[in-house]
Amino acid sequence: MNIVDLRSDTVTQPTEGMRAAMFAAPLGDDVFADDPTVNALQERIASMLGKEAALFVPSGTQSNLVAIMSHCQRGDEYIVGQMAHTYRWEGGGAAVLGSVQPQPLTHQPDGTLALADIEAAIKPDDAHFARTRLLTLENTLGGKVLQMAYVEAATALAREHGLATHLDGARLFNAAVKLGVPARDTAQHFDTVSVCFSKGLGAPVGSALVGPRALIQRAHRWRKMLGGGMRQAGLLAAAALYALDHHIDRLADDHALAQRLAHGLANLPGVTVDNPQTNIVFADVRAEGGGDLVGHLKACGVLATGSLYGRSSRLRFVTHLDVDAAGIDRTVAAVREHLSA
């Protein structure tokens, strides 16, 4: 029985075509800046997102960290969502390694930060306060897409107050495919953008930070200091280039599978599903008799992440290029079986 792994879109295996591209890639030593494949990727992603320069980094976490450290000095702060990766899921790196204080704000139900909350959080220039320097948004957030009008308004507000803007666009291409616009339409409103190749795009490793050339030079120094200088990294950059060529438009398939899963689950008694906008499905499942739903799914060859609260399990399923409709239908069947047990 093959496993249906819906824990994350990071679990994908490189495809045959991607492996061939990696194998064939010309390589150099990127610490000497002479890996042609890394250089090609950096030029490609910068121009795709309408920015001057890009930096290839091992992870999205490092990309966001070097961005924050390049925008902010010690004693500055960044405004960020409570559930944002750059605040909640990166080990507090900006504070620990950057001496940059987060100012977290509660999200609205659609994942946005209310403009009034952002404005109220911007500190006056007064010795009591950290210097508010940066607004960091995330798209998609929990699979939710930031609408273009919101992006325009929030980044305009930040600029009015002299703040820089960073987008954690780990899944920016999912948002772009959902909106039916090029990713650069969103990216143009931000000073810097981080994108992940290792999520829905299906590459094994890597992210990029894009932005103005001078800032990317500062980020390069931080990357070195953080241990992120990689040598024949073109092996990995080749996979990312392949993903940009072949795996963007197909994200629509992942979104369709998420819809299929959501509809299948919504028909089951005791299940409440958020209508997924992209490739992430959250479902609350009544846990009859305290049953271990995640464990039951695993026994059925379906992997998901979930947490038990009260008498419900909140499950998260993420679709990606190694899942198909049959796997989704098996997932629905396994949840149904658990509920009728």
Ligand SMILES: *Cc1c(COP(=O)(O)O)cnc(C)c1O
């Ligand atoms: C996965 C993710 C990251 C970090 O990526 P890693 O490569 O796992 O460090 C950052 N932001 C968001 C929104 C993510 O989903």
